[in-house]
Amino acid sequence: MRGIWLIAIYLGIIVLPLILAAVGAKPPRPVWDEIASGAGMVAFAILLAEFLLSGRFRAISGGVGMDVTMRFHQLLARSALALVIVHPFLYTTPFGWALPYDPSRQLTLVQPGPALMAGAAAWILLPAFVLVSIARSDLFKRYENWRWAHGLGAALIAGLSWYHATQAGRYSSDPALYWLWTGLFAVAILSLASVYVLRPITKLRRQWKVCEISKAADQTWAVDLEPVGHDGISYKAGQFFWLNIGHSAFSLSENPFSVASAPAQKGKLSFVIKELGDFTSTLSSIPQGTKAYVDGPFGHMTIERRHEPGIGLIAGGVGIAPMLSILRELDATGDTRPVKLVYGNRNEGQIVASEELDRYAQRQDVDVVHVIAEPGPDWCGETGITDAGFIRRHFGRPEQRDWLYVLCGPPAMMTGAEEVLLALGVAPNNILSERFTYD
Ligand SMILES: Cc1cc2nc3c(=O)[nH]c(=O)nc-3n(C[C@H](O)[C@H](O)[C@H](O)COP(=O)(O)OP(=O)(O)OC[C@H]3O[C@@H](n4cnc5c(N)ncnc54)[C@H](O)[C@@H]3O)c2cc1C
Incomplete structure (x- = not known):
């Protein structure tokens, strides 16, 4: 439900400028001019909404998970980029000097002055910014440097776009739209300030x-x-x-x-x-x-207020960390629902908290299944990987269809496990997962 609300709010942010432009009752223009303005406005609204998506707000990522939030962030960035790229080329009114390769002036949009220059700068910077983000791991040795560059770059592009929209935009000269852009821009910059300034100040008091x-x-x-x-x-x-x-x-x-x-x-x-x-x-x-x-x-990967009759935990490698938290909580609160942990590792040396897990496995209600991909000669447990057949074998009983499932591990394992659980009839709402990487 939270996901649906979030999508509705984002759609609202993106559509509101169009509505304000439509009720502004400006004299009509060729349809392509309207589409060009609309593309620019939607792209700018998406750009500003992006700050909220990446701003570590619990109300946003808490309902759908940080990985889903960040994938949505990446998808929106690409959509904004496509709109920004076509925005100047959709205008039908040519002005400025005739260029040799554009005798009909279809591709020419020159309105001298800083407002257009700001738009042109944002138009050049945004594709570069998105490409750098996609190639982030190759370009930046240190993740922290990338975070700096990403935050500052986004603020710069948003600032240039705000100036361009409010000074060159036909509709944005209306006070309602002017103040909407200014308000959204202020919220975007505040969301950056909240992560990099306000939160650190509160953290100082809680060392x-x-x-x-x-x-x-x-x-x-x-x-x-x-x-x-x-x-x-x-x-x-x-x-x-x-x-x-x-x-x-x-x-x-x-x-x-x-x-x-x-x-x-x-x-x-x-x-x-x-x-x-x-x-x-x-x-x-x-x-x-x-x-x-x-x-x-x-994060949303929590079993609190979940009353399903059983819990299936599927972990790979260090994905065991949140499962340990859940198992420890179930143990400490005396929860006696049936729990089955499936825990995959490459070799026995990678198993974390094996004695503690053995202790839980002694209990009637807890079943722990280790699966090792490259076992040593002394291993006598399950071997292989947590693939479709494995998940079906361990979670294929009819009563397990109503269980709550928590997944954390390598992306391929999680995608595979999700698909099998859905095919087994588990409701999507009963599958919780968190990915350790957003790329
Ligand atoms: C929600 C979530 C939960 C996680 N839980 C665990 C866990 O319990 N145990 C565990 O071992 N690992 C966990 N990880 C992965 C862990 O964050 C990375 O392994 C770690 O940040 C790597 O940092 P580094 O400086 O050693 O490596 P680097 O070489 O700096 O980074 C390696 C990769 O880690 C990711 N990363 C690095 N810094 C950040 C950052 N500040 N924000 C987001 N991603 C970053 C990037 O994808 C980067 O390419 C989790 C990741 C996420 C997103």
Whole structure:
């Protein structure tokens, strides 16, 4: 339902400028001129709405998940780009100098002055901006540098577009539309300020410190934080936080990690983190007592207020982190619904919290199935991957159709598992998932 509401609100933001332009009762123009203006207005509205989508607002990402929010963000960016590219070429009224390759002046739109120059600059910058974002991992060695560039670039393009729309736009000279653009632009810039200035200020008052970092499995670390001078933070099992260890509260060096502890284990926050790049490879050398900040909680992958008769947890690799949080919460709250955890890893050395999982598996209501892709000679459990056949074998019983499913792991595993569960008749609303990568 939250997803439908969000889409309705976004459609509202995008359509509102068109409605205001339509009721502005300007003298009629050729239809292509109207379409050109409409394309420009819709593109600008999308661009401004993008700031809210990427602004870490719980009301937005909390209902549909951060990965879905970010994929929507990427899709909207591409749609805005297409509209921006065609926007100047759709105008039928040629003015300016005749160019040798455009004798009919169909492609010529020259209105001297800063307003058009601002539009032209945004028109050139936006494609470059989207292409750089698509090729982000090849172009930027450090994720933090990309975040800086992305935020500043987006603000610059929005500023140029605001100036262009309000000074050169035929409809935007009307006060209603002028103030709508100005209001939306202000909200966009405030959403940036909220992530990079306001939240860090609130984090300063709620500091944490590293109380332990220990090896959880091959190249995987268990990181425990404890609150400094406050009672901790309230969250739901399965959610995630942006974690900043050892940097200033205003630093962009923060990464998202699912919480592995349970809300019922008051105070402390635990994470299970796999070594991957710049930050995660330094975990082993972070000393006890290092200061830390957390931003969150975020995410919708939680079992709170879910009353399905059973719970299926499907995890791959470090995707076990949110499952541990859920299992720990179920254990701490004495929930006796049947639970089945399917946990895939490449080899036995990658299994996290194996003793704890064995302990849960002793219980009548909990079933833990490990599956190893490249087992050693001593492995006597399931082998292979969590493919369609495997999921059908473990979750194909008729009563399991009504269970709640939580999925987290490599993207291919999650897509495959989702498809099989849907084919088995599980309702889409009963499948929760969070991807660790947005690309
Ligand atoms: C919602 C969510 C929950 C996650 N939970 C866990 C978890 O419980 N355990 C775990 O090991 N990993 C988790 N991850 C993945 C984790 O965030 C990345 O592995 C980590 O950020 C890599 O950082 P790095 O500096 O070591 O690597 P880098 O080399 O800097 O980055 C490697 C990749 O990680 C991603 N990444 C890096 N920084 C950020 C950032 N600030 N925001 C978003 N993505 C970033 C990017 O895709 C980047 O290309 C989660 C990711 C998301 C989105």
